Amino acid sequence: MSRPRTAVPxxxxxxxxxxxxxxxxxxxxxxxxxxxxxxxxxxxxxxQVSLLVSLPLLCFGVFALVAPRLLARWGIEATSxxxxxxxxxxxxxxxxPGPGALWVGTVLVGAGVATLxxxxxxxxxxxxxxxxxxxxxxxxxxxxxxxAVAAVVAVPLAGTQPQGWRVAFGVWAGLTLVALAVxxxxxxxxxxxxxxxxxEVVTWRGSHRSPWRSALGWQVACYMGLQxxxxxxxxxxxxxVEAEAGFTPxxxxxxxxxxxxxxxxxxxxxxxxxxxxxxxxxxxxxxxxSGMSAVAVVGELLAPGWWPLWIVLLGLGTAASxxxxxxxxxxxxxxxxxxxxLSGMAQALGYGLAALGPVLLGGLxxxxxxxxxxxxxxxxxxxxxxVAGALAGRRRVIGG
Numbered sequence: 001m002s003r004p005r006t007a008v009p010x011x012x013x014x015x016x017x018x019x020x021x022x023x024x025x026x027x028x029x030x031x032x033x034x035x036x037x038x039x040x041x042x043x044x045x046x047x048q049v050s051l052l053v054s055l056p057l058l059c060f061g062v063f064a065l066v067a068p069r070l071l072a073r074w075g076i077e078a079t080s081x082x083x084x085x086x087x088x089x090x091x092x093x094x095x096x097p098g099p100g101a102l103w104v105g106t107v108l109v110g111a112g113v114a115t116l117x118x119x120x121x122x123x124x125x126x127x128x129x130x131x132x133x134x135x136x137x138x139x140x141x142x143x144x145x146x147x148a149v150a151a152v153v154a155v156p157l158a159g160t161q162p163q164g165w166r167v168a169f170g171v172w173a174g175l176t177l178v179a180l181a182v183x184x185x186x187x188x189x190x191x192x193x194x195x196x197x198x199x200e201v202v203t204w205r206g207s208h209r210s211p212w213r214s215a216l217g218w219q220v221a222c223y224m225g226l227q228x229x230x231x232x233x234x235x236x237x238x239x240x241v242e243a244e245a246g247f248t249p250x251x252x253x254x255x256x257x258x259x260x261x262x263x264x265x266x267x268x269x270x271x272x273x274x275x276x277x278x279x280x281x282x283x284x285x286x287x288x289x290s291g292m293s294a295v296a297v298v299g300e301l302l303a304p305g306w307w308p309l310w311i312v313l314l315g316l317g318t319a320a321s322x323x324x325x326x327x328x329x330x331x332x333x334x335x336x337x338x339x340x341x342l343s344g345m346a347q348a349l350g351y352g353l354a355a356l357g358p359v360l361l362g363g364l365x366x367x368x369x370x371x372x373x374x375x376x377x378x379x380x381x382x383x384x385x386x387v388a389g390a391l392a393g394r395r396r397v398i399g400g
Contacts, residue, residue, distance in 0.1 A: 013128075080119050081183050081187055091176060120343075223389040332396070
């Protein structure tokens, strides 16, 4: 059974959220820059390296279905402690020599991150019911910032030694242990609430409508899935798109850095704007944010020389859409239990599509020998994304 709702000072609650968020992308983004080192040291094939990169995304989709059940049984803090423990074990485990350690550790990383991905929207809904957008934007920006740091420092940490990648992988366990300490302390020492707010009265096992049986739930899930597919396709293939347009690998890499910076700024800004639209809904924001990304793709097709404008629009649009999709788990539900269920559903579909999207676009490129067709397909997918997001953005809640 879950523990009763606990009262935690606002500052400590926010610190816990941000520390957990800092661990959600760094252990994943650190893999790409040193993937060649891993392959050389362990004699991995190209297929195995691709699996190493995509396995966490597949885990995100699978374990997002399990996480709501864990949250319902043990509560947010206890489940977060369990997930952080699995994450720390996975980070350390995949850094150690031994048969299968890399793969078992990668699965544990995926399971831990997936559970925390679902837990955070529920935690925000419970502890910050009137600042869902702002806090979601803050933790999304934190994810992006630490993801960028992990990608930048991976190669220097790995150095020139054949097994240096183990250091680049394992160092992130330290950050996970800090988050684990804070969440464990919070779980064990927070005092029981005697007068909970109305939004928090409903227990985890309430009788609210399941998002799986709600049109609104499916609208949120489809929006999450389609915008995630676009985002991961861009992160995976945009440097190759720019290379085809004549940019050097160094220039394309610098553009990716700018994309990340714009994403951090957009996450913070979008969160504040979302909270200000609570009274009228976020359908207009969905059109604006998704439209920015669409304009960037059109611009890359027609005038790649204007790349600063397209990178800025792409960074703003993708990050703001992601924050909006995450915020819907809190904004379209009546309590944190229902928010956890919707978060699990949306992220299961979202990461499932995200894992397939880059592969399918890569296949289209191989079949056509150009990035024009894949980019047009991305544009076509923007239409159902905007429709699903506009429907999900209307001011209502599941079962309401």
